[in-house]
Amino acid sequence: MTIPYSISKSALQTHQHKLDHLSHNIANVNTTGFKKKDSNFTELLHNAVTNQDVRLSENAEASLNAGVRMSSSKDSFTQGALSHTGETLHMAVGGNGFFGVRNMDNELLLTRDGAFQINDQGQIVSDRGHSLEMELDIPVEQWDRQSLTISDTGEILTSINGETAVAGTIPLYLPPHSTAIESAGGNTYRVMEGVNLIDSINAPENFGSVMSGYLEESTVDLAQSLTEMMLSQRAYSLNAQVMQSTDEIHSLINQFT
Structure with missing residues (x-):
């Protein structure tokens, strides 16, 4: 699998996990004693980019990461109201x-x-x-x-x-x-x-x-959770579009090879 496909795939999987957690939090906004679940992301391994790959300006340092993953998902045991x-x-x-x-x-x-x-x-x-x-x-x-x-x-x-x-x-x-x-x-x-x-x-x-x-009361902040859900949905949609564009580019390349 090429790097663009791999990056988009990892992002789609990660945002899907976050959307699942956010949905669970929102469903329990009125559940007595419920503790919200927090999700954290981390970048995957960075691959160095050299002059053999692309033309770089002098002293430029560039790298391309391999995507993103969920580094942790845990309950936040803060005191509720x-x-x-x-x-x-x-x-x-x-x-x-x-x-x-x-x-x-x-x-x-x-x-x-x-x-x-x-x-x-x-x-x-x-x-x-x-x-x-x-x-x-x-x-x-x-x-x-x-x-x-x-x-x-x-x-x-x-x-x-x-x-x-x-x-x-x-x-x-x-x-x-x-x-x-x-x-x-x-x-x-x-x-x-x-x-x-x-x-x-x-x-x-x-x-x-x-x-x-x-x-x-539940520690879920409904407004914050809905905002995070909209951001994750937008990020999910953008990564799906990137994967679709990558597929179209590869299809075009294959027509000339």
Whole structure:
């Protein structure tokens, strides 16, 4: 494959990946606790251009790169805006940390989506049915839901026989580094095999606070995402035109050979 074809092909593939990520971000602009995905590009290997290739002016340095590729695509774990709901079991993390939830396979997943509720089985679950990971001292069915409060350290407080008691604790979790988790879908993250999580019970100084009655909004900036999408669509279209023009030039050359 000639260099012009290769450059256009790499650009088309890269912008297609970026458009896919932007579409995913825009679709989740109203998803609680969603973290946008950022994409970064890098140039491929540069090939030096010499006087044997083209006529160059004195002391001129020229090179031709082999295209572009996506160098990284990762979630941006910045703090999202907080919205007040007034629901006790609606929780947001103010600062560092993730809630732990268990899926149907009892696998521990991490999430910033704190829209929890008590289901018919007396379990605290997310909107997706994942059960909240917590340490219980008093069974949920014995809680006085009217007096239920959650402290900024994750302690669940309820009234038992007229006295305030600690019913349990909601721990927060952190991976040792950002590459220790991967997206598991459904606004959750899977912990890589062999990774030991840090928790707020044993290392509270590493974590933010649990904010009861609030939910964290998506970190997607809709205006910025739409602008980036238009730029990527334009770049994709231009590279498609370059590939078409290259094909027409080669067809013309073949007619004279």
